Amino acid sequence: xxxxxxxxxxxxxxxxxxxxxxxxxxxxxxxxxxxxxxxxxxxxxxxxxxxxxxxxxxxxxxxxxxxxxxxxxxxxxxxxxxxxxxxxxxxxxxxxxxxxxxxxxxxxxxxxxxxxxxxxxxxxxxxxxxxxxxxxxxxxxxxxxxxxxxxxxxxxxxxxxxxxxxxxxxxxxxxxxxxxxxxxxxxxxxxxxxxxxxxxxxxxxxxxxxxxxxxxxxxxxxxxxxxxxxxxxxxxxxxxxxxxxxxxxxxxxxxxxxxxxxxxxxxxxxxxxxxxxxxxxxxxxxxxxxxxxxxxxxxxxxxxxxxxxxxxxx
Amino acid sequence: xxxxxxxxxxxxxxxxxxxxxxxxxxxxxxxxxxxxxxxxxxxxxxxxxxxxxxxxxxxxxxxxxxxxxxxxxxxxxxxxxxxxxxxxxxxxxxxxxxxxxxxxxxxxxxxxxxxxxxxxxxxxxxxxxxxxxxxxxxxxxxxxxxxxxxxxxxxxxxxxxxxxxxxxxxxxxxxxxxxxxxxxxxxxxxxxxxxxxxxxxxxxxxxxxxxxxxxxxxxxxxxxxxxxxxxxxxxxxxxxxxxxxxxxxxxxxxxxxxxxxxxxxxxxxxxxxxxxxxxxxxxxxxxxxxxxxxxxxxxxxxxxxxxxxxxxxx
Numbered sequence: 001x002x003x004x005x006x007x008x009x010x011x012x013x014x015x016x017x018x019x020x021x022x023x024x025x026x027x028x029x030x031x032x033x034x035x036x037x038x039x040x041x042x043x044x045x046x047x048x049x050x051x052x053x054x055x056x057x058x059x060x061x062x063x064x065x066x067x068x069x070x071x072x073x074x075x076x077x078x079x080x081x082x083x084x085x086x087x088x089x090x091x092x093x094x095x096x097x098x099x100x101x102x103x104x105x106x107x108x109x110x111x112x113x114x115x116x117x118x119x120x121x122x123x124x125x126x127x128x129x130x131x132x133x134x135x136x137x138x139x140x141x142x143x144x145x146x147x148x149x150x151x152x153x154x155x156x157x158x159x160x161x162x163x164x165x166x167x168x169x170x171x172x173x174x175x176x177x178x179x180x181x182x183x184x185x186x187x188x189x190x191x192x193x194x195x196x197x198x199x200x201x202x203x204x205x206x207x208x209x210x211x212x213x214x215x216x217x218x219x220x221x222x223x224x225x226x227x228x229x230x231x232x233x234x235x236x237x238x239x240x241x242x243x244x245x246x247x248x249x250x251x252x253x254x255x256x257x258x259x260x261x262x263x264x265x266x267x268x269x270x271x272x273x274x275x276x277x278x279x280x281x282x283x284x285x286x287x288x289x290x291x292x293x294x295x296x297x298x299x300x301x302x303x304x305x306x307x308x309x310x311x312x313x314x
Numbered sequence: 315x316x317x318x319x320x321x322x323x324x325x326x327x328x329x330x331x332x333x334x335x336x337x338x339x340x341x342x343x344x345x346x347x348x349x350x351x352x353x354x355x356x357x358x359x360x361x362x363x364x365x366x367x368x369x370x371x372x373x374x375x376x377x378x379x380x381x382x383x384x385x386x387x388x389x390x391x392x393x394x395x396x397x398x399x400x401x402x403x404x405x406x407x408x409x410x411x412x413x414x415x416x417x418x419x420x421x422x423x424x425x426x427x428x429x430x431x432x433x434x435x436x437x438x439x440x441x442x443x444x445x446x447x448x449x450x451x452x453x454x455x456x457x458x459x460x461x462x463x464x465x466x467x468x469x470x471x472x473x474x475x476x477x478x479x480x481x482x483x484x485x486x487x488x489x490x491x492x493x494x495x496x497x498x499x500x501x502x503x504x505x506x507x508x509x510x511x512x513x514x515x516x517x518x519x520x521x522x523x524x525x526x527x528x529x530x531x532x533x534x535x536x537x538x539x540x541x542x543x544x545x546x547x548x549x550x551x552x553x554x555x556x557x558x559x560x561x562x563x564x565x566x567x568x569x570x571x572x573x574x575x576x577x578x579x580x581x582x583x584x585x586x587x588x589x590x591x592x593x594x595x596x597x598x599x600x601x602x603x604x605x606x607x608x609x610x611x612x613x614x615x616x617x618x619x620x621x622x623x624x625x626x627x628x
Contacts, residue, residue, distance in 0.1 A: 019500065041628055092500070186333065186406070188523070189541045209502070210524035213541065222538050222615040227503045227527065251628070261618055292625040299623065301527075301536040302616040304575055309613065311606040314355055314565070 003043040005250040008135040009125025011049045015085035020232040026279040030125035033236035037243030037270040039066040043250035048072040050108045052079035079104040112138040129162040147171040167199035175206045223264040226272040233278040237271040244270030269294040317357040319564040322449040323439025325363045329399035334546040340593040344439035347550035351557030351584040353380040357564035362386040364422045366393035393418040426452040437560045443476040461485040481513040489520045537578040540586040547592040551585040558584030583608040
């Protein structure tokens with residue numbers, strides 16, 4: 001039986017300016033980044049999304065060529081695809097949104113095709129929690145794992161429905177500030193414990209160039225970010241991250257905290273590829289060789305010879 | 315022959331307010347934190363500093379009881395010890411300085427006793443670069459390793475003399491924002507390369523709760539910070555960090571990049587002890603048992619079973 005990973009998320013066109021350059025209209029959206037990252041693994045990937053008639057067939061073909069099933073992508077006749085425009089500061093960790101055109105996303109009601117109602121993993125990408133909940137409610141059975149990616153915008157404006165979604169999932173993926181905000185705690189550790197009481201058994205805290213941590217009960221694991229010479233465009237880093245995480249787990253026969261640790265390293269690698277170039281450009285070029293290289297680089301960051309420190313020599 | 319670690323730094327009294335409480339007048343100063351951290355290792359530690367007549371003998375005894383040599387600590391008759399007062403925000407990574415009374419520090423001219431002019435390691439703690447340079451110039455021979463800790467205040471106001479000191483040292487220890495500022499680069503990696511061209515062979519980038527990295531040529535290593543339930547008072551974290559780093563290295567017969575990696579993990583552990591309580595309170599209580607425990611905790615943060623990821627299973 002083939003393992004199925006179902007991704008609910010946006011597909012978009014983006015205009016992006018960073019200190020390294022400017023692009024006017026490139027392929028973007030959470031589901032797009034997720035699918036590219038996850039397609040490095042063996043599972044069958046399906047997308048639930050919505051696009052307008054302006055969406056280029058060559059962009060759809062990029063996904064189809066990576067065996068991504070787009071039967072759940074609704075094309076709205078006469079509609080225009082979701083458009084986002086942003087400008088990054090000279091400190092590339094900060095950005096301003098210049099323009100958001102929801103377009104076809106405004107009235108999006110996800111429709112999950114029957115084939116996709118029983119995925120091994122359901123990944124609810126970063127979008128409106130009402131859409132996330134609707135997709136979740138269309139599952140025939142509880143998937144083995146439900147992963148939710150979210151951000152402060154949804155916490156600020158749709159907290160009660162977001163809380164409802166969070167109560168039904170297994171893994172929550174947010175950044176450090178959002179974790180503190182969501183839990184009203186003062187430390188990442190305490191936030192990770194509080195959030196586990198809201199529903200998710202596992203809590204992933206993303207920290208950008210400082211890597212990411214996953215918490216399960218009182219256990220924790222850190223996947224460092226690979227220190228890059230240049231970060232040219234951070235757009236889609238979080239999506240690529242959760243795509244790599246979910247892609248790896250979807251091909252595992254046994255999903256455990258141990259396998260999630262490995263998944264977190266893959267996640268970090270995928271995010272690092274994305275930010276090296278604008279849009280999905282570099283992420284699309286990943287193969288096993290560059291992936292192994294990056295994974296080794298991340299693991300070697302914390303490797304000691306000999307492996308363990310013994311204070312008895314003090 | 316006993317290994318000698320010479321520490322040049324401030325001794326102070328601090329008033330500190332954090333979300334966890336308030337203290338009016340506690341023992342502080344870079345040299346104090348450094349000495350407490352470094353005294354967990356076997357080397358002989360000496361301090362070059364200045365204090366006023368108000369400095370309590372019980373506080374001096376705390377250092378003496380840990381075999382710290384205070385013969386290089388000048389006591390100014392009728393003088394008052396350096397005083398710093400600060401208040402931390404609810405996000406404890408940010409603070410405001412309420413008051414700085416330089417007092418005896420204002421005209422401090424370090425005098426290195428003859429016994430201390432040939433240390434194995436000279437650690438120039440975070441203070442005025444003119445003081446750092448003066449102490450450095452009193453060395454009889456070039457120490458095996460010169461470590462410099464600094465911060466943005468000295469970059470902003472005394473850049474040219476700071477540059478001169480930096481040109482003479484082996485290891486520079488600063489935080490991530492300061493590294494970008496000092497090098498005028500956009501990424502930590504590029505900053506670490508630029509700074510190596512300014513003199514130091516090794517560059518340590520401190521990232522607070524996100525750990526620290528050390529760079530040597532194009533090699534790099536990351537010591538994670540241990541995720542604590544509560545950070546009660548970050549004061550002295552950086553000093554404890556560099557104290558642990560230097561203390562470990564000072565007892566090594568062979569100082570190499572490999573031994574610096576281990577030193578960085580000890581450094582991270584020392585910083586984590588300090589921030590758990592106000593002032594030096596918790597740092598003073600460290601013993602081999604709690605140290606080994608924390609070291610294991612830090613190392614386990616990034617440990618996988620099996621150790622290595624192989625992409626051939628994809």
